[in-house]
Amino acid sequence: MRVGIPTEIKEDENRVAVTPAGVETFLEHGHEIFLQAGAGRGSRLSDEEFSAAGATILSGAGAVYEAADLILKVKEPLEPEYELLRSGQVLFTYLHLANSEILTRELLSREIVAIGYETVQLEDGSLPLLAPMSEVAGSLSIQAGARALEADAGGKGILLRGISGVRRGRVTVLGAGVAGFNASVAAAGLGLEVTVLDVNARRLAYVRDVVQGHVNTLMSNRANLREAVRPADLVIGAVLIPGARAPKLLSRELIRQMEPGSVLVDICVDQGGCAETTHPTTHHDPRYLEEGVVHYAVANMPGAVPQTSTYALTNATLNYALRLADCGWETAAAEDPALARGVHCARGALTQAAVAETFGIPLSPLEV
Numbered sequence: 001m002r003v004g005i006p007t008e009i010k011e012d013e014n015r016v017a018v019t020p021a022g023v024e025t026f027l028e029h030g031h032e033i034f035l036q037a038g039a040g041r042g043s044r045l046s047d048e049e050f051s052a053a054g055a056t057i058l059s060g061a062g063a064v065y066e067a068a069d070l071i072l073k074v075k076e077p078l079e080p081e082y083e084l085l086r087s088g089q090v091l092f093t094y095l096h097l098a099n100s101e102i103l104t105r106e107l108l109s110r111e112i113v114a115i116g117y118e119t120v121q122l123e124d125g126s127l128p129l130l131a132p133m134s135e136v137a138g139s140l141s142i143q144a145g146a147r148a149l150e151a152d153a154g155g156k157g158i159l160l161r162g163i164s165g166v167r168r169g170r171v172t173v174l175g176a177g178v179a180g181f182n183a184s185v186a187a188a189g190l191g192l193e194v195t196v197l198d199v200n201a202r203r204l205a206y207v208r209d210v211v212q213g214h215v216n217t218l219m220s221n222r223a224n225l226r227e228a229v230r231p232a233d234l235v236i237g238a239v240l241i242p243g244a245r246a247p248k249l250l251s252r253e254l255i256r257q258m259e260p261g262s263v264l265v266d267i268c269v270d271q272g273g274c275a276e277t278t279h280p281t282t283h284h285d286p287r288y289l290e291e292g293v294v295h296y297a298v299a300n301m302p303g304a305v306p307q308t309s310t311y312a313l314t315n316a317t318l319n320y321a322l323r324l325a326d327c328g329w330e331t332a333a334a335e336d337p338a339l340a341r342g343v344h345c346a347r348g349a350l351t352q353a354a355v356a357e358t359f360g361i362p363l364s365p366l367e368v
């Protein structure tokens with residue numbers, strides 16, 4: 001199959017969908033790779049490395065979309081990319097469609113087979129292609145929060161770790177999934193006072209087991225949320241309902257009740273964010289103040305550490321992408337229910353229930 005790798009155009013997105021080692025693997029399977037010149041630059045991977053691995057380097061995104069039947073990307077297509085997509089083309093990337101009705105309708109009207117990394121789901125409910133990026137975002141969230149708490153960033157001016165004779169920071173983590181778990185581990189590792197909330201008792205038990213005695217776990221309900229959020233120096237939003245918009249756990253009123261200069265790092269901004277006050281930001285301008293609370297809501301946090309993230313992402317996506325190239329999307333989805341769960345649009349129909357519900361678009365469950 002002819003596989004295309006365009007350069008990501010989202011602001012500050014430095015990842016690329018395949019590494020040179022991945023290119024070699026595609027070639028071993030008899031496929032061709034068309035890579036946009038400079039696609040790996042942000043991850044410090046040169047065209048020469050890709051070329052040596054066997055990729056054909058093309059200049060301009062148009063040539064890549066034109067040449068390929070399967071497009072591998074990192075982030076959802078942005079407006080300038082819509083017109084490059086061709087009917088019947090398979091697009092495998094993070095989509096987050098519940099966040100964009102415009103993109104959803106574009107993919108449908110252009111009859112793209114759109115498969116979202118974030119809803120490829122194993123039988124046990126886990127999300128293998130979201131997990132590595134959530135690991136990165138969760139770990140980064142504590143660094144981002146520590147920076148936002150500094151006075152020049154608008155924060156209350158505390159050193160998150162504290163020092164002898166001065167209290168350590170209080171961190172509340174909403175969601176004990178992959179991102180929340182990694183945030184909790186990073187925070188506990190710094191010796192912070194950590195409270196983590198989830199609606200899933202098994203996830204809470206897991207965090208408690210792993211970080212033995214170094215975190216408080218609380219069932220997520222209104223009363224516990226209030227109690228844990230109000231006194232926190234740093235709140236991390238890491239909740240997810242797969243395929244749907246994030247639940248708004250933090251009302252404007254609750255945000256207002258936090259101490260001025262406290263910080264919210266809303267990781268789940270890519271699904272709309274878990275606070276009424278959240279709107280997306282970028283790496284160039286990552287923070288804003290609302291109701292006295294510093295908000296950090298960068299929708300592509302792993303883009304800050306592109307080398308780590310590119311390798312982590314491609315480690316996870318490569319086998320699925322290879323299957324799509326080896327057998328075609330219909331056979332691949334028919335043989336692997338996890339991959340089938342990732343299909344959002346096919347043959348002009350919307351196949352994800354949560355997205356259909358969000359936008360009131362008729363649902364056509366996938367038949368493969």
Ligand SMILES: NC(=O)c1ccc[n+]([C@@H]2O[C@H](COP(=O)([O-])OP(=O)(O)OC[C@H]3O[C@@H](n4cnc5c(N)ncnc54)[C@H](O)[C@@H]3O)[C@@H](O)[C@H]2O)c1
Pocket residue numbers: 118127130131133134135137174175176177178179180197198199200203220238239240241246247249266267268269270271298299300301302
């Ligand atoms: N901003 C970024 O750059 C970035 C990067 C990676 C992931 N993410 C996002 O981070 C979020 C979390 O991803 P994940 O992989 O950790 O998901 P996950 O499924 O592993 O964990 C989500 C957790 O949220 C819990 N949850 C659901 N509703 C809840 C509620 N009302 N109260 C408390 N907990 C609740 C679930 O039980 C689950 O344990 C997603 O929105 C994902 O898209 C963002």
